[in-house]
Amino acid sequence: MRSIFNWSGGxxxxxxxxxxxxDKSCQVEALLTTFSGSTNRVTMHGVRQELLVRQAASIDIPLTKVSLPEGVGMEGYNQLMQEAWLPFQKRGITHAIFGDINLEDLRQYRENQLAKVGIKAHxxxxxIPTATLVHDFISTGFKAVVVCVNERLLDGSFAGRMLDEKFLQDLPAGVDPCGENxxxxxxxxxxxxxxxxVAFQLGERVRKTYGPPANADDSCYDKDKAPDYDTGFWFCDLLPA
Structure with a gap:
C-alpha cells in the first residue's frame, strides 16, 4: 500500500x-503538513515550520508543505488539498493515512475529498479508546510538549507542559486524554x-482568539457539531535550539 501520511507533528x-x-504491507512515501502562509506555522497547533522540517529529517521521510492563505475558506482549502494530493495519485499513491480516532464527520469529510482525486483514506x-492510545504513546517512549490549549475546556497553564502521566492525572473531569475534542x-x-x-526551547505563552467563518456553511463539521468560537486559545511558542 503506497501512502502519504497526513502529519500534524502531534x-x-x-x-x-x-x-x-x-506494517510491512504499507509504504509511507511522504509526510504532508498544512501551514499558515502568513505565519509559517502549523495550522491549529501554532508550531514553527522549521520544527516540522526537523521532525521529518529525524524520521527520514520527505515532508510536503501545503501553504494556506490567511482567511482561506473551505472551498479554497479543498482546492489546495486536491492540488497537493493529485501529484501523489499520478505517481501511484493509493492511500492517505490519518491519525484520527473517533470524529465521524471529519472521517467522512476526508474520505469524500480524497475520493475526488482517486485516493483512499486509511x-x-x-x-481505539483514547485513554489506551495516550498511555501507549507514553509507555512506548514518545515525548511531547503541549503547544496549544482551548481555554474554555482547559486552563491556559497546561500550555508548555510535558505530556506525561502527571499531566493526565491533572486533567479536569470530562477532558479527553488525547484532546480529541x-x-x-x-x-x-x-x-x-x-x-x-528534535531540540527546542520553550518560548512565551500567548493568548489568541478566533472568530467564526464569514459563511456559516464554510466548515467540514456537521452544523450541530461545529466548534464554538466563544473562547480563546493559549499557545506555547517553541524555539528551535
Whole structure:
C-alpha cells in the first residue's frame, strides 16, 4: 500500500505513524503538513515550520508543505488539498493515512475529498479508546510538549507542559486524554520513530482568539457539531535550539 501520511507533528500522528511503519504491507512515501502562509506555522497547533522540517529529517521521510492563505475558506482549502494530493495519485499513491480516532464527520469529510482525486483514506487508530492510545504513546517512549490549549475546556497553564502521566492525572473531569475534542494539541520531539530528538526551547505563552467563518456553511463539521468560537486559545511558542 503506497501512502502519504497526513502529519500534524502531534501525538496522534506520531503514534499512528509508529504503527504504520511496523506494517510491512504499507509504504509511507511522504509526510504532508498544512501551514499558515502568513505565519509559517502549523495550522491549529501554532508550531514553527522549521520544527516540522526537523521532525521529518529525524524520521527520514520527505515532508510536503501545503501553504494556506490567511482567511482561506473551505472551498479554497479543498482546492489546495486536491492540488497537493493529485501529484501523489499520478505517481501511484493509493492511500492517505490519518491519525484520527473517533470524529465521524471529519472521517467522512476526508474520505469524500480524497475520493475526488482517486485516493483512499486509511485510519489505523480508528475506534481505539483514547485513554489506551495516550498511555501507549507514553509507555512506548514518545515525548511531547503541549503547544496549544482551548481555554474554555482547559486552563491556559497546561500550555508548555510535558505530556506525561502527571499531566493526565491533572486533567479536569470530562477532558479527553488525547484532546480529541480540541482541548489541547502537542508537538512530539522524541520517540521510537526518530533517529534523534528534535531540540527546542520553550518560548512565551500567548493568548489568541478566533472568530467564526464569514459563511456559516464554510466548515467540514456537521452544523450541530461545529466548534464554538466563544473562547480563546493559549499557545506555547517553541524555539528551535
Amino acid at each position: 501525538k496522534d500522528s506520531a503514534l499512528c505513524l509508529h504503527h504504520v511503519l511496523q 485510519f489505523p487508530l480508528w475506534g 480540541g482541548e489541547f494539541h502537542t508537538f512530539v520531539f522524541d520517540g521510537p520513530i526518530f533517529k534523534e530528538p
